[in-house]
Amino acid sequence: MITFDGVSKLYEHRTKAVDKLDLHIQENEFFVLIGPSGCGKTTTLKMINRLIDVSEGSIFIDDKKITEYDIHELRWNIGYVLQQIALFPHMTIAENIAIVPELKMWGRKQIQDRVDKLLEMVGLNPAIYRNRKPAELSGGQQQRIGVARALAADPRIILMDEPFSALDPISREKLQNDMLHLKQTINKTIVFVTHDIREALKLGDRICIMKEGKVLQIGSPDEILHHPVNNFVRDFVGIHKPDGRINLEPLVLPLDESDVPLRLPTVVSLAEVLESLSQHEKVVVEKGGKSIGLIDRRRIIEYMASHLDERGYENE
Structure with missing residues (x-):
């Protein structure tokens, strides 16, 4: 184009x-x-x-x-x-x-x-x-x-x-x-x-x-x-090292477990979430042994973006 x-x-x-x-x-x-x-x-x-x-x-x-x-x-x-x-x-x-x-x-x-x-x-x-x-x-x-x-x-x-x-x-x-x-x-x-x-x-x-x-x-x-x-x-x-732990529970999307092979606990390291989502489009989140929702790549990107600092404020 x-x-x-x-x-x-x-x-x-x-x-x-x-x-x-x-x-x-x-x-x-x-x-x-x-x-x-x-x-x-x-x-x-x-x-x-x-x-x-x-x-x-x-x-x-x-x-x-x-x-x-x-x-x-x-x-x-x-x-x-x-x-x-x-x-x-x-x-x-x-x-x-x-x-x-x-x-x-x-x-x-x-x-x-x-x-x-x-x-x-x-x-x-x-x-x-x-x-x-x-x-x-x-x-x-x-x-x-x-x-x-x-x-x-x-x-x-x-x-x-x-x-x-x-x-x-x-x-x-x-x-x-x-x-x-x-x-x-x-x-x-x-x-x-x-x-x-x-x-x-x-x-x-x-x-x-x-x-x-x-x-x-x-x-x-x-x-x-x-x-x-x-x-x-x-x-x-503004990426911070992904070794901190995050709570996925507030981020979960409605549950649809079809063809979702991976599961994560609600509290997990960001590195583990990123690794899981590099292999699969979405991951099931579990709490107390029960599935409570899904996390997908877009949701994590939105989460990470919301925790970044703005850069380059000045105009050209």
Whole structure:
């Protein structure tokens, strides 16, 4: 879908923001870029839609160089969501969402139907919100409109540059949950920049950890947590040695013992849980000799993520 082939970005005095980047983002994947301040993650994102030009190497979308696309067509077919939502203040919500469809000469009825569908998709009643102005919405609601606007012309690719970092924790968590739902209901390739490792683990199908313009590790949340490639990744993710003991009882899922060969007690070392789940998708938890529920990989990843420190607070 999106391929970086030896991509570098050089600024003044030959300073490299991105250094010989090779990676492939799969179709319909939620791909997260994360790393410390200045690692090149935002530069990498902005090179995809040519907001920043490549200095060396090439970026391909569907095996075609992005420089071979008409730049307006390229950007119309890539949705973009910013931290600074940048809604037009004197336009209604419907008008903000309709900008790209209008540029693409959609019919009026088609645009109205699309606006209403997207408002419903992001949890805002069209009858209430379509004619409001941005100033009448909360920050979380405005960011939902930003997501709807990015989806308006039905692009295959969505770029999201720290879209939730300016929100309060409650709004942020709600929007993260909305994104989890959206990625299950829409077929889009999403490239997402964040400074929050917990957000990356929660949302990403794969996570790319960068440092000084280079990729250190790409992997699923499970792979990043269980198999960090070096001490930098381990420290950045905030992984503690898995020799402490945890109580699994508050974490168990409803019991379904079909094809679950392994069983663990409620209190066990994290290392033993990780080892068990490296071999099986789920494990039965027992208390007093009776099965009380299941633990799966996603549940443990969520637990570990909730106990990590945030890293790299500063923006690039």
